[in-house]
Amino acid sequence: MIRLALVVLVLANVISAIGVVYARHQHRELYVQLTRLERERDELDIEFGRLQLEQATWAESNRIDQVARSRLGMKFPATDEIVVVRP
Known part of the structure; x- marks a missing residue:
């Protein structure tokens, strides 16, 4: 009986550890994706500013x-x- 409880606790501990490792892995992947998207957003903001300046230049009277x-x-x-x- 005690052996069965010990085996169950060890399995629960291993499963919990695997879950933690998987969650940290997901977190790292999502963080990398977030960083990439923020960089892309910044590049698009810079390009938008350039296009606004170009439009203002072309539209001058x-x-x-x-x-x-x-x-x-x-x-x-x-x-x-x-x-x-x-009339």
């Missing part, structure tokens, strides 16, 4: 004016060329 003049041949009309249309 003087840049739009420059492109309109050089590529499209547009210009501001002279005063005598302006016609006001009223």
